[in-house]
Each structure stands twice: as C-alpha cells, then as structure tokens.
Amino acid sequence: xxxxxxxxxxxxxxxxxxxxxxxxxxxxxxxxxxxxxxxxxxxxxxxxxxxxxxxxxxxxxxxxxxxxxxxxxxxxxxxxxxxxxxxxxxxxxxxxxxxxxxxxxxxxxxxxxxxxxxxxxxxxxxxxxxxxxxxxxxxxxxxxxxxxxxxxxxxxxxxxxxxxxxxxxxxxxxxxxxxxxxxxxxxxx
Amino acid sequence: xxxxxxxxxxxxxxxxxxxxxxxxxxxxxxxxxxxxxxxxxxxxxxxxxxxxxxxxxxxxxxxxxxxxxxxxxxxxxxxxxxxxxxxxxxxxxxxxxxxxxxxxxxxxxxxxxxxxxxxxxxxxxxxxxxxxxxxxxxxxxxxxxxxxxxxxxxxxxxxxxxxxxxxxxxxxxxxxxxxxxxxxxxxxx
Amino acid sequence: xxxxxxxxxxxxxxxxxxxxxxxxxxxxxxxxxxxxxxxxxxxxxxxxxxxxxxxxxxxxxxxxxxxxxxxxxxxxxxxxxxxxxxxxxxxxxxxxxxxxxxxxxxxxxxxxxxxxxxxxxxxxxxxxxxxxxxxxxxxxxxxxxxxxxxxxxxxxxxxxxxxxxxxxxxxxxxxxxxxxxxxxxxxxx
Amino acid sequence: xxxxxxxxxxxxxxxxxxxxxxxxxxxxxxxxxxxxxxxxxxxxxxxxxxxxxxxxxxxxxxxxxxxxxxxxxxxxxxxxxxxxxxxxxxxxxxxxxxxxxxxxxxxxxxxxxxxxxxxxxxxxxxxxxxxxxxxxxxxxxxxxxxxxxxxxxxxxxxxxxxxxxxxxxxxxxxxxxxxxxxxxxxxxx
Numbered sequence: 001x002x003x004x005x006x007x008x009x010x011x012x013x014x015x016x017x018x019x020x021x022x023x024x025x026x027x028x029x030x031x032x033x034x035x036x037x038x039x040x041x042x043x044x045x046x047x048x049x050x051x052x053x054x055x056x057x058x059x060x061x062x063x064x065x066x067x068x069x070x071x072x073x074x075x076x077x078x079x080x081x082x083x084x085x086x087x088x089x090x091x092x093x094x095x096x097x098x099x100x101x102x103x104x105x106x107x108x109x110x111x112x113x114x115x116x117x118x119x120x121x122x123x124x125x126x127x128x129x130x131x132x133x134x135x136x137x138x139x140x141x142x143x144x145x146x147x148x149x150x151x152x153x154x155x156x157x158x159x160x161x162x163x164x165x166x167x168x169x170x171x172x173x174x175x176x177x178x179x180x181x182x183x184x185x186x187x188x189x
Numbered sequence: 190x191x192x193x194x195x196x197x198x199x200x201x202x203x204x205x206x207x208x209x210x211x212x213x214x215x216x217x218x219x220x221x222x223x224x225x226x227x228x229x230x231x232x233x234x235x236x237x238x239x240x241x242x243x244x245x246x247x248x249x250x251x252x253x254x255x256x257x258x259x260x261x262x263x264x265x266x267x268x269x270x271x272x273x274x275x276x277x278x279x280x281x282x283x284x285x286x287x288x289x290x291x292x293x294x295x296x297x298x299x300x301x302x303x304x305x306x307x308x309x310x311x312x313x314x315x316x317x318x319x320x321x322x323x324x325x326x327x328x329x330x331x332x333x334x335x336x337x338x339x340x341x342x343x344x345x346x347x348x349x350x351x352x353x354x355x356x357x358x359x360x361x362x363x364x365x366x367x368x369x370x371x372x373x374x375x376x377x378x
Numbered sequence: 379x380x381x382x383x384x385x386x387x388x389x390x391x392x393x394x395x396x397x398x399x400x401x402x403x404x405x406x407x408x409x410x411x412x413x414x415x416x417x418x419x420x421x422x423x424x425x426x427x428x429x430x431x432x433x434x435x436x437x438x439x440x441x442x443x444x445x446x447x448x449x450x451x452x453x454x455x456x457x458x459x460x461x462x463x464x465x466x467x468x469x470x471x472x473x474x475x476x477x478x479x480x481x482x483x484x485x486x487x488x489x490x491x492x493x494x495x496x497x498x499x500x501x502x503x504x505x506x507x508x509x510x511x512x513x514x515x516x517x518x519x520x521x522x523x524x525x526x527x528x529x530x531x532x533x534x535x536x537x538x539x540x541x542x543x544x545x546x547x548x549x550x551x552x553x554x555x556x557x558x559x560x561x562x563x564x565x566x567x
Numbered sequence: 568x569x570x571x572x573x574x575x576x577x578x579x580x581x582x583x584x585x586x587x588x589x590x591x592x593x594x595x596x597x598x599x600x601x602x603x604x605x606x607x608x609x610x611x612x613x614x615x616x617x618x619x620x621x622x623x624x625x626x627x628x629x630x631x632x633x634x635x636x637x638x639x640x641x642x643x644x645x646x647x648x649x650x651x652x653x654x655x656x657x658x659x660x661x662x663x664x665x666x667x668x669x670x671x672x673x674x675x676x677x678x679x680x681x682x683x684x685x686x687x688x689x690x691x692x693x694x695x696x697x698x699x700x701x702x703x704x705x706x707x708x709x710x711x712x713x714x715x716x717x718x719x720x721x722x723x724x725x726x727x728x729x730x731x732x733x734x735x736x737x738x739x740x741x742x743x744x745x746x747x748x749x750x751x752x753x754x755x756x
Binding site: 018019024025026027028029030031034060100101128129130132148149150 | 400405408410411412413414415416417418421445446447449450542543547551561562564566567
Binding site for chain 2: 585593594595596597601695697
C-alpha cells in the first residue's frame with residue numbers, strides 16, 4: 001500500500017514508548033527514572049483521536065521503567081475529550097507493558113480483533129529491533145528521525161523530528177495533509 | 190502592520206509558557222514535573238521591561254503543571270527593578286493560568302482594556318494550536334524556531350533560537366534593533 | 379591492524395563510562411548526580427554479547443559519581459540472557475571503578491590475562507586524556523563523535539553519534555557489518 | 568594585544584558560571600535547581616592549572632542558585648593536585664558570588680592586586696550583558712559559542728562548543744596550542 005492510501009485509511013496507530021514517545025534516553029543515578037516528552041506529540045495524539053484514529057501503546061518496559069509512560073497515558077486519558085461513556089468521546093488509549101518482539105504483534109492483533117479491525121487498518125511507529133515484527137505487519141510502518149537506520153529503512157514514513165521531540169506530531173501532520181484536513185478547524189488542547 | 194512599525198510601537202508582550210519560556214518538553218516519571226528555561230530569556234525580559242514593555246504570560250497549564258512557570262514569574266517579579274510602588278519600578282508580570290484558545294484572547298483583552306490599550310499595542314509569542322486565536326489578533330505575532338510549522342507560518346517574527354533556549358531574547362534583540370537602542374546602555378541583571 | 383580485520387577479530391570490548399556510556403555531562407545542584415544514557419547503546423551491548431564479545435567497563439569515577447554506571451551494569455547483568463551458570467549464558471559485564479590512565483591499562487590487562495586473551499583481542503572506546511594509554515594498546519581504539527579531537531585522532535573508529543546517544547551502537551553496527559551478521563537474526567531485547 | 572600573545576602570557580583565567588561552566592539553562596519546578604556541566608571542561612581546567620594558570624569564578628548568582636557552582640568548585644578544589652600547602656600544589660579556585668557588572672571587575676581587580684598581577688595578565692570567559700565591563704578590561708576576552716552575539720562580537724576568542732558543553736576546554740586547547748604544549752604530556756585527571 002502506498003503512503004497516501006495508508007495515510008487516508010488507517011484507523012489505529014500503535015506506538016512504542018521509549019524512542020517514540022520519549023527520546024531513547026533515561027536519567028540514571030537519580031532516585032527515580034526520568035524521561036522527557038514533548039507537548040507537540042501530546043497535541044498530535046489529540047488531533048489523531050479527534051479524527052477517530054485509535055491509539056494503543058505497546059512497550060517492552062515494565063515495573064519502574066514504565067512509570068513515565070503510565071503517567072503520560074493517564075494524563076492523555078483524563079483530557080476533557082476522553083469520555084468513554086459518551087458517543088462522541090474518545091476511546092481511552094490502551095497501554096500494553098512488557099511486550100517485546102512477537103509479543104508486540106500479539107498485543108496488536110488482540111487489540112485489532114476485539115474491534116473488528118485488521119493489520120491493514122493500522123500504523124505503528126517504532127524505533128529499534130524489538131519493534132521489527134510489528135513494523136513488518138502493519139499497513140503504515142513509521143519511525144522517528146532518531147530511530148536506528150535499519151529500522152528507518154523498513155518504514156514507509158520517517159519523521160523529521162526525533163523521538164520524544166515531535167516525531168508523533170510529524171506523523172499526525174502527514175495524516176492530516178493526506179486527508180486534506182485543516183488542523184486549525186480541529187479543537188486545540 | 191509591517192514588522193518594523195510593530196517592533197517600534199508595541200507596549201505589551203504576551204507570552205505562552207510551554208514551548209516559549211520552556212522548551213515544549215517535560216520530565217516524566219520523576220516525583221515532580223521539571224522544565225528547563227534559559228537565562229538569556231530572563232535577561233531579554235528584563236531588557237523589555239527596562240524600555241517600558243509590559244509582560245503577561247497566558248498559559249493553558251494549571252495545577253502542578255504550572256509550578257515551573259509560577260516559580261519563574263515569582264523570580265522575575267522579585268528582581269530589584271520590580272518595584273510596583275515606585276514610579277520608575279517595573280510593573281509586575283501577570284500570569285494567567287488554565288487559558289486555552291479563545292480564553293487566551295479573553296485574558297489578553299482584559300489585560301489590555303484595564304490599561305487603556307488595544308491589540309494593536311501588543312505582541313504575542315506562541316508555539317502551537319492553542320495560541321492561534323491570539324496570534325491572529327495581535328499586531329506582532331511571534332514564534333520560536335521550534336514552534337509548529339503551521340504556527341510559524343502565521344507569525345511576523347520567527348526567532349532563530351528554540352523555545353526555552355533564547356527565543357524570547359531573539360525577540361528582544363529585534364525590538365531593540367528596530368528602536369536603535371544599544372543594549373549595553375541598559376542595566377544588566 | 380586495519381579496521382576490518384580488527385572488527386572481525388576482537389573478542390573483548392572495553393568501555394569508558396562518562397563520555398561513552400553517558401554524555402560527558404552531569405547534573406549538578408540536585409541531591410543526586412544524574413546522567414543520561416541511551417537504550418540504543420543498551421541494545422548495542424546486547425548484540426555484542428549475543429555474538430560472544432565480552433564487555434568490561436573501566437572508569438575513573440568512584441563513590442557517588444559511579445552510582446549511575448553501577449545501576450546501569452546491574453541492569454545489563456540482569457537481562458534474561460545473562461546466565462553465567464549456563465553454557466550459552468552471557469558472561470557478566472565487569473565494572474572497574476576508580477581507574478585512570480595507566481590503571482585502566484592494568485585493569486584491562488588483568489581482565490584479558492585471566493581469560494587467556496591479549497590486547498590484540500580487544501577494542502576500547504574512550505573519550506578523553508585518561509583513556510590514552512589503553513587506547514594506544516588495544517587492537518581497535520574507538521571514540522564517540524563527541525570525544526576530544528585529540529582522542530578521535532588516535533582512534534581507528536569514530537562513531538557518528540555522541541557519547542550516551544548511540545556511540546556504542548554505532549560501534550556495534552560496524553562490527554556486525556564487518557562480520558556480515560544481520561542484526562535482525564539476533565535476539566532483540 | 569593579539570590572541571597569540573595573550574594566549575602565551577595570561578596567568579589568570581576568570582570564568583562566569585551560568586552560560587560558561589553551565590549551559591545557560593536551569594531546571595525549574597523541581598525541589599532543587601539543577602544545572603548540567605561537562606567533564607571536558609573539568610579536564611580543561613585541570614590542564615590550565617597544571618601549567619600554572621590561576622582560576623577564579625565570578626558569578627552573579629547567590630543563595631540556592633549558586634549551589635551548583637559551589638559544589639563544582641569544591642570538587643575541583645579536592646582533586647589530588649590541589650595541595651595549597653605544597654610548593655607544587657595548585658592554588659585553590661576562588662569563587663565570588665553575587666557579583667554583577669562592575670562588581671565583577673572589582674572582584675577581579677582584588678584577586679589580581681593581591682597576587683601582584685594586573686588585567687593584562689588575565690583572560691575572562693563570559694556570555695551575557697553582566698559580563699561586559701570585565702570582558703572589556705582583560706587581555707583575553709572569551710565567550711562560548713552559545714553566548715549572546717553582542718558578547719561574542721566583543722571577544723578575541725569564541726569557542727566552538729557551547730557553555731557547559733566544552734567551551735572552557737576549547738579555550739584550554741587554544742592556550743596549549745599557542746604555547747606548543749602537548750596535552751598528552753600533562754597529567755590526566
């Protein structure tokens with residue numbers, strides 16, 4: 001499927017956490033594990049949800065290493081537009097922890113099947129080896145500029161910005177452009 | 190209004206917080222929300238105040254997410270030159286929290302009206318969708334280099350430096366140059 | 379020895395900590411000393427271990443300044459593939475603290491001798507003056523892009539990425555390419 | 568005085584703290600004020616001290632904002648070569664806090680006079696307006712790459728690296744080259 005068609009058609013975006021939502025770095029030596037993220041990506045995810053694209057995050061991290069992504073997902077799921085009970089509310093973002101390699105694909109398949117969807121309805125942004133099986137399966141594989149070269153070579157879309165610094169927003173901007181949607185007509189938050 | 194005239198005439202500068210005073214990133218997973226800012230911008234804001242330009246910050250953030258900007262404004266309002274009682278003292282910087290989209294414009298309008306000023310006396314530096322209504326209203330819309338492209342395309346002035354890394358100082362330098370003011374003749378602090 | 383031969387033959391990689399595993403910066407003023415590291419490097423080290431290259435870290439830091447590297451090594455030595463009792467398990471990564479200059483070479487020599495190996499079987503990535511004696515002794519001296527110029531000038535391999543931001547992964551990618559090993563056939567973790 | 572002569576002759580280097588030893592950023596919102604610094608600069612300062620150049624830091628910061636520089640100076644003054652009682656020991660680095668503008672020049676003058684030296688024996692690396700009077704007085708004014716343009720325009724030497732990221736090491740490398748000193752013959756630490 002070419003990128004224009006995929007961009008017009010996907011109904012789901014899967015995201016890796018480290019290297020995509022966060023830069024692939026972690027602060028060591030502190031009494032906590034801290035990672036930085038970009039509000040440009042947060043706005044990007046809201047725009048995708050506003051046009052009906054579902055979001056699921058599938059990460060290999062677990063335990064304390066997943067604290068940052070858990071807090072982030074909680075924040076995104078508490079936005080005013082995240083109202084699962086209402087017909088026009090955004091579906092909550094689902095977080096799968098502790099999933100590497102084939103487990104990423106299994107989690108994605110479960111997510112899709114339970115919603116009557118298939119891999120041809122999905123995009124995925126990943127950045128390293130653990131993401132390869134799922135990147136090879138989805139209709140629209142994507143990577144941040146900072147992803148490993150071998151991963152970028154697998155992807156249909158490579159962002160201009162690095163992971164944790166706007167890569168997801170670049171993906172969003174591309175989707176909106178392909179669908180001829182003016183972001184300024186969507187709600188900002 | 191062209192940029193030279195606007196730069197010579199504005200009496201107020203409105204600033205967004207995240208993406209302008211801070212890079213648009215936040216440290217997650219720590220027991221606090223931390224953001225970095227640049228002392229170049231702090232000096233830039235002092236230079237603007239020294240030539241009589243009022244500063245107000247209008248941010249969508251609130252609660253814990255506004256801790257960093259609150260601490261920053263307190264610091265700026267405790268500088269020796271911030272003496273509201275004295276005729277030559279700088280007017281305190283006003284911080285509006287929890288204002289997005291049209292609320293930004295409403296806060297700005299209130300600030301201006303209570304001082305007998307109008308949008309034609311104001312500049313605003315913003316970086317993302319939530320800033321669009323106010324950027325479209327002021328005489329001198331501005332953005333950091335790191336702002337979303339669609340925002341930069343709306344602005345008369347785009348800084349060379351990123352948000353949180355000197356974008357406000359770039360704006361200051363442009364204002365001083367337009368007014369033929371030598372910064373070395375202004376007080377440093 | 380030319381780089382292709384060295385890349386095919388080395389059995390051990392020695393690593394400096396600050397400037398190689400971490401960017402050569404440290405967070406000051408906090409009640410802890412924090413340093414950031416990249417998961418790209420963590421995956422790179424796993425790939426090297428998966429093809430049988432032993433890893434030892436020889437750092438000048440000690441006491442609190444070595445907290446970050448100690449935590450990092452513990453993490454790497456707790457990966458599922460780190461099973462010293464099993465014949466196919468990865469040998470634990472050894473950490474030498476408080477070793478500068480000639481002490482780095484002495485630690486490396488001890489590590490090699492106890493395994494029946496010599497400096498001709500070893501690579502070393504270092505970034506500053508304290509690393510010079512060992513860099514001059516190993517078969518494959520290497521440096522991050524961010525290393526001091528005088529150090530880079532001594533090295534056979536200079537990474538494209540900075541220390542703490544993928545320099546070790548660049549080294550890994552070079553080793554795999556020289557040996558015609560497809561990383562996607564190795565286990566990701 | 569041209570740069571070659573100044574580089575050969577200076578006996579003292581004055582340093583600003585924020586923007587020179589640290590990048591000009593500070594972490595806000597945390598229960599502490601954190602700043603990052605580079606070990607490349609630490610090694611650079613040791614090399615300058617090893618060839619007999621005295622170091623004094625003159626900063627406008629005080630109270631909590633000076634915590635990071637105080638901790639840094641303590642570290643540098645506890646290095647094995649810092650032995651004030653011994654004839655070959657390095658003179659301790661002096662830290663002047665809370666000095667802006669003309670106070671920087673006064674502190675520098677006091678430091679020099681008490682050692683029988685004059686401004687023609689001194690270099691100074693600064694980065695913003697508060698540093699201007701002293702930069703205009705010393706024999707060798709210097710700035711990091713990240714300094715304000717107006718400051719860089721005043722300086723004889725402008726580093727390739729940013730403040731807090733190796734600017735002081737660039738200065739050191741220039742001094743050693745001008746004096747034909749091979750850094751590898753100096754002690755590393």
